[in-house]
Amino acid sequence: MSKEPGRLVIIGGAEDKEDRCEILQEVVRMAGGSHARVVVMTVATEVPLEVGAKYLEVFHRLGVADVRTFDVSSRENANARSAVKAIEEATCVFFTGGDQIRITELLGGTEVDALLHKRFEEGMLLAGTSAGASMMSSTMIVEGEPETNPRIGIVEMAPGMEFIHGVVIDQHFAQRGRLGRLLSAVAQYPHHLGLGIDENTAVVVENQTFRVIGSGAVTVVDAGALTYSNVRGLRENDDLALCGVTLHILPNGYKFHLRDRVPIIEKAERNSSKSEGTRS
Amino acid sequence: MSKEPGRLVIIGGAEDKEDRCEILQEVVRMAGGSHARVVVMTVATEVPLEVGAKYLEVFHRLGVADVRTFDVSSRENANARSAVKAIEEATCVFFTGGDQIRITELLGGTEVDALLHKRFEEGMLLAGTSAGASMMSSTMIVEGEPETNPRIGIVEMAPGMEFIHGVVIDQHFAQRGRLGRLLSAVAQYPHHLGLGIDENTAVVVENQTFRVIGSGAVTVVDAGALTYSNVRGLRENDDLALCGVTLHILPNGYKFHLRDRVPIIEKAERNSSKSEGTRS
Structure with a gap:
């Protein structure tokens, strides 16, 4: 098992489960390949049997023998002995989609919550898609209203599970027109970088950096350098004005330094970009 | 009539025609109020009778007695004597929605095209919505694919009618998830500022500046300060990587200087923002 703490795979929802399964393949690889022990947490969804069965099937197909699902429908059963044991032995815990508030309401402060953090700090891979990403x-x-201009009232925020700091995550980003709600979030909390993750796209976090995998892009929204904002004193439905937000669009293979808030451009990419400069 | 050339009202589509009609009211005011003479150009649409009748009704309701519609279904009738005369006398020409390529194909290089530019430079108000904005x-x-991450191939560009330089306009912006396609456009042509105009929202251009009116916002996408882009040498469906794009979100009442590429924040707004600074 890796000694490096804090490995996350945060998926923007609708990851490929039938074809190349690029993202889930990477989850399996990082979790130990055929030696992986994966626990699929279906706590976010109201149809845990269906969702759990699908992931069981996919992870088996991707060569993982030891996969089990763990559903939590009440805070009481969040501490089921068998589940605790499975997480103690897991190399990866995978959170499915559903409703993110179910995750924090049903797991928050339970024995499993504490154990997830402990195991995560010891190097266990944590992955989540859609609600499991947020x-x-x-x-x-x-939750929040899609396809609208930024206003305070279109986005509802709450404390999350705290596996990563300094970011606010949105998923199904391009597909559901969520720029407005992510901007509304970071306008209120410019300390947080907004990460808008497209469908079938993921950020893989290790050592204060992330890299992007999958077929879409990650939109990093940085309100840190705002030159003007009218956010203070605004009421719910007033329109936000924001000047000087910085945006980065990072597709597959690109990297970003979270603490320094800058994209990491590899030499090869710089050179290929420069070598084109001779075109006239 | 104003001696100031270059007055435009560029509307992001779906402007209110039933309730307060804020944007169309402003068009009427700038065109001379009850003395306005408005020509509604339905060239972009394939249902000119229906669309034309609607605007006739609205402009009449807003107090304009002299409104006429002008349809162009072939390049031949683009130069109809009656139409030319109407434009010669108009205080405002209003372009409806439809398909923007119909406008450039049917009007481009005609007598009416030249006349529109002449009258526009003399101070006649030009307004357009949706296709008439683009x-x-x-x-x-x-055209372009909505709700996806930026790629070269998702946006098709062509020469427009050249009433305003240095910008690329997109409409129905937040409502149709068009950040990706506007970024794809400005990534290729960073000289151009991207103006993403929401529905029932407009930019009013005068003297190299614009102000925003309506219920949504204008998203200004400035690729001028790009710190990295992989756009050169990319093929159609390759994913764009863009670092350091600047974004401004400007709702009703906010202004922007087009040549200097900066928002204009009025004193009152600055002060109200500062006066909140004492909260502790």
Whole structure:
């Protein structure tokens, strides 16, 4: 098992489960390949049997023999002995989609919550998709209105599960027109970087950096350098004005330094970009 | 009539025609109020009778007695004597929605095209919504895929009618998830500012500046300060990587200087923002 703490795979929802399964393959690889022991947490969904069965099938197909699902429908059964044991032995815990508030309400402060943090710090891989992505951060988007301009009232925030700090995560990003709600979130909390993760796209976090995998892109919204904002004193439905937000669009293979808030451009990419400069 | 050339009202589509009609009211005011003479150009749409009748009704309701519609279904009738005369006398020409390529194909290079530019430079107000907004610039978005991450191939560009330079306009912006396609456009042509105009929202251009009116916001996408882009040498469906794009979100009442590429924050707004600074 890796000694390096804090490995996360945060997926923007609708990851491929039939074809190349690029993202889930990477989850399996990081979890130990055929030696992986995966626990699929279906706590976010109201149809845990269906969702759990699908992931069981996919992880088996990807060569993982030891996969089990763990559903939590009440805080009482969040501490089931068998589940605790499975997490103690897991190399990866995978959170499915559903409703992120179910995750924090049903797991928050339980024995499993503490154990997840302990195991995560010891190097266990944590992965999550859609709702399972949103809950990863300290502050999470609970819900919000899509396809509209930024206003305070279009986004509801709440404390998340705190596996990663300094970011707010949104998923199904391009597909559901969520720029407005992510901007509304970071306008209120410019300390947080907004990570808008497209469907079938993921950020893989290790050592204060992330890299992007999958077929879409990650939109990093940085309100740290705002030159003007009218956010203070605004009421719910007033329109936000924001000047000087910085945006980075990072597709597959690109990297970002979370603490320094800058993309990491590898030499090869710089050179290929420069070598084109001779075109006239 | 104003001696100031270059007055445009560029509307992001779906402007209110039933309730307060804030945007169309402003068009009427700028066109001379009850003395306005408005020509509604239905060239973009394939249902000109229906669309024309609607605007006739609205402009009459807003107090304009002299409104006429002008349809162009072939390049031949683009130069109809009666139409030319109407434009010669108009205080405002209003372009409806439809397909922007119809506007450039049917009007481009005709007598009416030349006359529109002449009258526009003399101070006649030009307004357009949706397709009638897109065609205003020198380079226009013809069509593009919504709700996806930026790629070269998702946006098709073509020369527009050249009433405004240095911008690329997109409409129905937040409502149709068009950040990706506007980024794809400005990544290729970073000289152009991207203006993403929401529905029932407009930019009013005068003297190299614009102000925003309506219920949504204008998203200004400035790729001028890009710190990295992989756009050169990319093929159609390759994913774009863009670092350091600047974004401004400007709702009703906010202003922007087009040549200097900066928002204009009025004193009152600055002060109200500062006066909140004492909260502890």
